[in-house]
Amino acid sequence: MAHTESTALADVSALRDQLDLVDAEIRALVERRRDLSREVQRTRMLTGGTRTDFTREMRVISPYTESFGRQGTAIAMALLEICRGASASR
Numbered sequence: 001m002a003h004t005e006s007t008a009l010a011d012v013s014a015l016r017d018q019l020d021l022v023d024a025e026i027r028a029l030v031e032r033r034r035d036l037s038r039e040v041q042r043t044r045m046l047t048g049g050t051r052t053d054f055t056r057e058m059r060v061i062s063p064y065t066e067s068f069g070r071q072g073t074a075i076a077m078a079l080l081e082i083c084r085g086a087s088a089s090r
């Protein structure tokens with residue numbers, strides 16, 4: 001059955017509501033990831049290590065690249081940057 005224009009607009013609105021919920025979930029997950037990541041970084045630095053571990057970062061990036069290609073790499077790199085502590089110079 002063909003959608004009327006108003007039904008189609010209502011569908012778009014309902015789908016956008018779901019997208020907004022998914023985006024809120026993603027932001028909450030990013031915050032959770034950042035908290036966990038900073039805990040690892042803090043613990044490593046307390047024991048004399050560096051904040052960053054590039055071997056581990058490559059392992060984090062790889063599945064994003066496999067799932068989403070070049071944009072996946074960009075997502076993973078943005079996540080890593082968000083999750084780094086404020087003074088991430090080492």
Ligand SMILES: C=C(O[C@@H]1C=C(C(=O)O)C=C[C@H]1O)C(=O)O
Nearest residue numbers: 037040041052053056057060083
């Ligand atoms: C959280 C860690 O520390 C840093 C942050 C990472 C991350 O956010 O995934 C990965 C590697 C490290 O640069 C870790 O080593 O696991």
